[in-house]
Amino acid sequence: MKVSTFGHSSLGLPITAFEFEGPGPEVMILGGVHGDEYEGVVATEGILEKLIQKNPYRLNLTVVPRLNPDGVLFKTRGNGKGVDLNRNLPTKDWSPEAKTPRYFPGPAAGSEPENQALMSYLERKAPRLIISLHSWNPVLNINGDCRPEAEVIAQLTGYKIDDDIGYPTPGCLGTYAGLERKSPTLTYEIQRGQEVPDILRLHVPAVLEALKITQERLK
C-alpha cells in the first residue's frame, strides 16, 4: 500500500489517499464528500482496514476515506468555506443557484481545492469505477455502466437501485464522472444514522463483493 497526499482542503488540511497497486483497471472508493455523513467515512475506512489486512484484488485501488476533511472535522455537509462539493464540480448543468445554503455550489464551477484534486485524479487515472459512499435514505444511484456492481450490493443489503435520484443534482460526481466522462459512478447512500457495527457488518462486505464482479468484468 502506498499512502500519499491526494490534495488539500479549503482550510489546508491534507486529504489522504491509500493506493493498492495491481495490474487491473483503476477503481476508486471514496468517502466523506459530505462531512456530516459519517456513515460513508466509517464504511470507507472499514474497506481500507480489510484491504490492509488482505488484498485479494488485481485491481488498482485508490481509497480516499475523507475527501472533505474540513467537513468531517466540523461535522458539516460543506467544506471549510461552506461549499457543497457534490454541487461544485464543473458539469454541463452546473448552476450558481442553490435552493438553500446547504447546497451552496460555490463561487464558480470547480472552484474548491478538494474537487480540483479529484478532477486531477480523474484526468490522470480515468478510473473504470467509482464507489462514493454517502448517507441518506438507502439507495444505490448509478451513473454509467456499473449496474452489475450495484446488483451485488442490492442483493446483500436489500437496497434498491436507481438511475435517477428524483431531483436535479447539478455539479455532482455522478454526472461529472459517470455521465460526462467514462468513469461509471455508484453513489451508495447508506441509511442515515446506522450504527457503526452495523455499517461494518453490512456495507463493507457488500462493496468488497462488488469489487470481485468488477475484477471479472473489467480486465
Ligand SMILES: [Zn+2]
Ligand atoms: Zn452525501
